[in-house]
Amino acid sequence: MKSTVETLSPTRVKLAIEVPFDELKPSLQKAYREIGAQVQIPGFRRGKIPTAVIDQRVGRGAVLNEAVQEAIPQQILAAVREHEVKTLGRPEVEITEFTDGEPLKFTAEVDVRPEITIPDLSTISVTVPVVEIGDSEIDEQINGLRERFATLKTVDRPAEEGDYVQLDLKATVDGEEVPGGSATNISHEVGSKQLLPGLDEVLVGLVADADATFTTQLVGGDFAGRDADVEVKVRSVKDKQLPAVDDEFAQLASEFDTLEELRNDLRERLTKVKKVEQIYAARDEALKQLVEAAEIPAPEGIVKEEVEGRKQAMADQLERIGATMEDYLASEEKTEEQIDTELTDAATEGVRIQLLLDTIADAEDVQVSDDEFGHEIVHRAQRAQMQPQQYYDQLVQSGSAAAVFGDVRRGKALALVMEQVTMKDEAGNTLSLDDLREAGADEHAGHNHCARTLSAQAPCADSEHPPEREADGHPTG
Numbered sequence: 094m095k096s097t098v099e100t101l102s103p104t105r106v107k108l109a110i111e112v113p114f115d116e117l118k119p120s121l122q123k124a125y126r127e128i129g130a131q132v133q134i135p136g137f138r139r140g141k142i143p144t145a146v147i148d149q150r151v152g153r154g155a156v157l158n159e160a161v162q163e164a165i166p167q168q169i170l171a172a173v174r175e176h177e178v179k180t181l182g183r184p185e186v187e188i189t190e191f192t193d194g195e196p197l198k199f200t201a202e203v204d205v206r207p208e209i210t211i212p213d214l215s216t217i218s219v220t221v222p223v224v225e226i227g228d229s230e231i232d233e234q235i236n237g238l239r240e241r242f243a244t245l246k247t248v249d250r251p252a253e254e255g256d257y258v259q260l261d262l263k264a265t266v267d268g269e270e271v272p273g274g275s276a277t278n279i280s281h282e283v284g285s286k287q288l289l290p291g292l293d294e295v296l297v298g299l300v301a302d303a304d305a306t307f308t309t310q311l312v313g314g315d316f317a318g319r320d321a322d323v324e325v326k327v328r329s330v331k332d333k334q335l336p337a338v339d340d341e342f343a344q345l346a347s348e349f350d351t352l353e354e355l356r357n358d359l360r361e362r363l364t365k366v367k368k369v370e371q372i373y374a375a376r377d378e379a380l381k382q383l384v385e386a387a388e389i390p391a392p393e394g395i396v397k398e399e400v401e402g403r404k405q406a407m408a409d410q411l412e413r414i415g416a417t418m419e420d421y422l423a424s425e426e427k428t429e430e431q432i433d434t435e436l437t438d439a440a441t442e443g444v445r446i447q448l449l450l451d452t453i454a455d456a457e458d459v460q461v462s463d464d465e466f467g468h469e470i471v472h473r474a475q476r477a478q479m480q481p482q483q484y485y486d487q488l489v490q491s492g493s494a495a496a497v498f499g500d501v502r503r504g505k506a507l508a509l510v511m512e513q514v515t516m517k518d519e520a521g522n523t524l525s526l527d528d529l530r531e532a533g534a535d536e537h538a539g540h541n542h543c544a545r546t547l548s549a550q551a552p553c554a555d556s557e558h559p560p561e562r563e564a565d566g567h568p569t570g
Contacts, residue, residue, distance in 0.1 A: 096172035104392035204392035214513035254284035399440035450503035
């Protein structure tokens with residue numbers, strides 16, 4: 094095999110590969126064996142069919158094609174190792190010349206890891222707002238607790254916004270009852286907009302046993318897009334009564350005896366939450382500065398695949414809740430082009446961060462122990478509500494185990510970043526990973542850059558679209 098490499102851009106190369114026909118013979122023999130085991134020809138047992146008969150019945154061209162398809166990945170891998178190319182993603186292959194008995198010539202364009210120079214981490218300094226908890230935020234938490242312990246009392250008056258009503262609904266289109274368009278004795282909060290458009294406006298002012306009719310446009314089912322006449326009957330009107338904010342309420346809603354103790358506990362909890370958010374904000378700003386300082390380019394092919402993966406994940410989530418992309422675009426008041434732009438920007442930033450952390454992990458010779466890898470598997474298995482061994486077996490079968498390993502390694506690189514950069518709040522207080530531990534944050538927060546720490550900024554192995562691997566199957570890190 095002869096090969097050359099041509100640099101197309103800092104993130105893409107073209108491999109030109111020529112394979113003598115003799116080197117294709119092992120793949121050709123394998124192709125004959127596999128085809129012979131699949132086809133059934135009278136007078137011959139499966140797997141014992143002579144090559145000449147296969148050529149006659151199946152065609153020499155089909156055998157050659159299967160042999161070439163089997164050989165190309167092997168030859169690309171050999172060329173990648175020969176030229177020490179750090180590939181990312183899947184190559185785009187074009188066969189330029191091949192006939193029976195002659196050398197196979199083809200090209201493979203593939204994204205590669207760019208050469209990245211990491212700036213001195215100690216020169217990176219970020220400042221974030223001070224953590225402050227206002228009384229209004231505590232009041233908001235208290236009100237949330239009051240809502241949880243609210244009671245409903247039947248009242249003899251017209252329904253108002255915020256009341257709960259028991260009602261019956263029946264929808265018809267041109268006199269024909271809509272399948273699934275009827276409901277009996279359901280509870281609904283007036284003004285919540287949780288049911289049919291126009292219903293809340295009709296309910297205001299109705300008393301128990303009153304009925305009304307209104308017209309609404311259906312959004313699903315056989316009559317989607319058509320106007321339906323909806324009959325609504327109110328069975329009862331109930332007023333939501335919130336408990337008084339006092340010591341008795343504190344005892345009802347918590348383990349504390351006094352309202353002051355409850356408020357102090359809520360303040361402490363909110364402080365911890367905001368402290369974690371503060372550290373994460375500092376982390377994100379530090380990564381942003383590093384990516385910009387290192388001028389890291391994002392391989393277009395990887396970004397494109399990541400965008401496609403994210404769009405498919407969105408479509409799957411919408412399908413699970415019975416919605417479409419059109420419904421989502423309408424609710425967000427955005428166009429598909431705007432969504433594409435947002436996804437591309439997020440994917441580009443995520444890929445650049447991944448490349449940054451891979452480079453730091455290489456420079457610092459970051460290693461991942463079996464215990465660290467195993468602990469991550471257990472953590473993810475718990476989140477997926479699976480047994481660790483079952484979860485690991487699925488990772489191996491899907492080829493994602495190496496990507497999880499890479500995630501753990503990048504997480505350790507991220508921890509190194511956060512230990513070496515300067516992070517302060519606007520009051521001059523120094524921030525560190527210790528603050529996360531003191532705040533009781535996820536113990537992985539400093540060691541795994543994936544969903545728990547970078548959110549949607551970086552591709553993650555436990556998402557539906559794990560990071561790409563190098564051609565030899567190892568993580569890009």
